[in-house]
Amino acid sequence: MWGERIIQAKSDGMTAMVDSTLQRWFADDFRKSNPAIIQEIAQGIASTSVNEFCGCCEAISHINTFDRLAEITCPTLIMVGEHDHGTPPHMARSMKEKMPNAHFHEIPNAGHISNIEQPEIFNQCLMDFYKSQNFM
Numbered sequence: 001m002w003g004e005r006i007i008q009a010k011s012d013g014m015t016a017m018v019d020s021t022l023q024r025w026f027a028d029d030f031r032k033s034n035p036a037i038i039q040e041i042a043q044g045i046a047s048t049s050v051n052e053f054c055g056c057c058e059a060i061s062h063i064n065t066f067d068r069l070a071e072i073t074c075p076t077l078i079m080v081g082e083h084d085h086g087t088p089p090h091m092a093r094s095m096k097e098k099m100p101n102a103h104f105h106e107i108p109n110a111g112h113i114s115n116i117e118q119p120e121i122f123n124q125c126l127m128d129f130y131k132s133q134n135f136m
Protein backbone atom coordinates (compact mmCIF):
# COMPACT_ATOMS: atom_id res chain seq x y z
CA MET A 1 0.00 0.00 0.00
CA TRP A 2 2.72 2.51 0.96
CA GLY A 3 4.75 1.67 -2.11
CA GLU A 4 1.74 2.35 -4.31
CA ARG A 5 1.23 5.74 -2.68
CA ILE A 6 4.87 6.63 -3.23
CA ILE A 7 4.67 5.68 -6.91
CA GLN A 8 1.46 7.64 -7.41
CA ALA A 9 2.77 10.75 -5.66
CA LYS A 10 6.00 10.69 -7.66
CA SER A 11 4.23 10.18 -10.97
CA ASP A 12 1.08 12.29 -10.50
CA GLY A 13 1.94 14.78 -7.77
CA MET A 14 0.25 15.45 -4.46
CA THR A 15 -3.00 16.69 -5.99
CA ALA A 16 -3.62 13.10 -7.06
CA MET A 17 -3.31 11.99 -3.43
CA VAL A 18 -5.99 14.30 -2.04
CA ASP A 19 -9.19 12.32 -2.57
CA SER A 20 -7.87 8.95 -1.41
CA THR A 21 -6.27 10.53 1.65
CA LEU A 22 -9.45 12.35 2.62
CA GLN A 23 -11.43 9.11 2.21
CA ARG A 24 -9.05 7.31 4.58
CA TRP A 25 -8.89 10.11 7.10
CA PHE A 26 -12.56 11.14 7.41
CA ALA A 27 -15.90 9.37 7.57
CA ASP A 28 -18.20 9.87 4.56
CA ASP A 29 -20.80 11.87 6.51
CA PHE A 30 -18.20 14.30 7.82
CA ARG A 31 -16.70 14.89 4.38
CA LYS A 32 -20.14 15.60 2.93
CA SER A 33 -21.33 17.90 5.72
CA ASN A 34 -18.13 19.90 6.32
CA PRO A 35 -16.89 21.10 2.92
CA ALA A 36 -14.95 24.09 4.28
CA ILE A 37 -12.91 21.98 6.69
CA ILE A 38 -12.32 19.30 4.07
CA GLN A 39 -11.24 21.92 1.52
CA GLU A 40 -8.72 23.40 3.94
CA ILE A 41 -7.24 19.98 4.68
CA ALA A 42 -7.27 19.10 0.97
CA GLN A 43 -5.21 22.22 0.27
CA GLY A 44 -2.73 21.16 2.96
CA ILE A 45 -2.35 17.72 1.40
CA ALA A 46 -1.97 19.15 -2.10
CA SER A 47 0.70 21.59 -0.94
CA THR A 48 2.77 18.92 0.80
CA SER A 49 6.16 18.26 -0.78
CA VAL A 50 6.22 15.01 -2.76
CA ASN A 51 9.63 14.19 -1.28
CA GLU A 52 8.40 14.76 2.28
CA PHE A 53 5.28 12.69 1.65
CA CYS A 54 7.28 9.84 0.13
CA GLY A 55 9.76 9.97 3.01
CA CYS A 56 6.93 9.65 5.53
CA CYS A 57 5.37 6.77 3.57
CA GLU A 58 8.72 5.00 3.48
CA ALA A 59 9.24 5.46 7.23
CA ILE A 60 5.72 4.35 8.16
CA SER A 61 5.98 1.28 5.96
CA HIS A 62 8.86 -0.02 8.10
CA ILE A 63 7.37 0.62 11.53
CA ASN A 64 6.17 -2.41 13.43
CA THR A 65 6.31 -2.03 17.17
CA PHE A 66 3.31 -4.20 17.99
CA ASP A 67 5.40 -6.86 19.73
CA ARG A 68 6.95 -4.22 21.99
CA LEU A 69 3.73 -2.62 23.21
CA ALA A 70 3.86 -4.59 26.47
CA GLU A 71 6.93 -2.54 27.38
CA ILE A 72 4.71 0.54 27.70
CA THR A 73 3.64 0.38 31.32
CA CYS A 74 2.58 3.96 31.96
CA PRO A 75 -1.11 4.89 31.73
CA THR A 76 -1.94 5.25 28.06
CA LEU A 77 -5.07 6.37 26.27
CA ILE A 78 -5.87 4.77 22.93
CA MET A 79 -8.60 6.58 21.01
CA VAL A 80 -9.74 5.43 17.60
CA GLY A 81 -12.44 6.55 15.23
CA GLU A 82 -15.18 4.06 14.47
CA HIS A 83 -14.42 4.37 10.74
CA ASP A 84 -10.62 4.67 10.97
CA HIS A 85 -8.98 2.91 8.01
CA GLY A 86 -5.41 3.71 9.09
CA THR A 87 -5.68 2.14 12.53
CA PRO A 88 -8.97 0.24 12.50
CA PRO A 89 -10.76 -0.27 15.83
CA HIS A 90 -9.89 -3.99 15.93
CA MET A 91 -6.20 -3.09 15.61
CA ALA A 92 -6.47 -0.43 18.32
CA ARG A 93 -8.18 -2.96 20.62
CA SER A 94 -5.33 -5.40 19.99
CA MET A 95 -2.88 -2.66 20.94
CA LYS A 96 -4.80 -2.03 24.15
CA GLU A 97 -4.69 -5.72 25.05
CA LYS A 98 -0.89 -5.70 24.78
CA MET A 99 -0.47 -2.68 27.05
CA PRO A 100 -1.00 -3.33 30.77
CA ASN A 101 -2.23 0.18 31.67
CA ALA A 102 -3.98 1.18 28.48
CA HIS A 103 -7.45 2.67 28.34
CA PHE A 104 -9.47 2.40 25.13
CA HIS A 105 -12.17 4.56 23.62
CA GLU A 106 -13.78 4.20 20.21
CA ILE A 107 -15.14 7.50 18.92
CA PRO A 108 -18.40 7.09 17.00
CA ASN A 109 -18.89 8.61 13.57
CA ALA A 110 -15.21 9.40 13.13
CA GLY A 111 -12.36 8.28 10.92
CA HIS A 112 -8.61 8.63 11.38
CA ILE A 113 -8.64 12.30 12.37
CA SER A 114 -11.24 11.97 15.12
CA ASN A 115 -10.20 15.14 16.94
CA ILE A 116 -11.43 17.15 13.95
CA GLU A 117 -14.55 15.10 13.28
CA GLN A 118 -15.69 14.73 16.87
CA PRO A 119 -13.80 17.37 18.87
CA GLU A 120 -16.20 17.40 21.82
CA ILE A 121 -16.06 13.63 22.32
CA PHE A 122 -12.31 13.52 21.68
CA ASN A 123 -11.60 16.32 24.16
CA GLN A 124 -13.95 14.88 26.79
CA CYS A 125 -12.22 11.48 26.57
CA LEU A 126 -8.86 13.16 26.89
CA MET A 127 -9.95 15.25 29.88
CA ASP A 128 -11.55 12.23 31.58
CA PHE A 129 -8.34 10.27 31.12
CA TYR A 130 -6.23 13.13 32.49
CA LYS A 131 -8.50 13.43 35.52
CA SER A 132 -8.53 9.67 36.13
CA GLN A 133 -4.73 9.72 36.19
CA ASN A 134 -4.57 12.85 38.39
CA PHE A 135 -2.81 14.71 35.60
CA MET A 136 -5.07 17.69 36.28
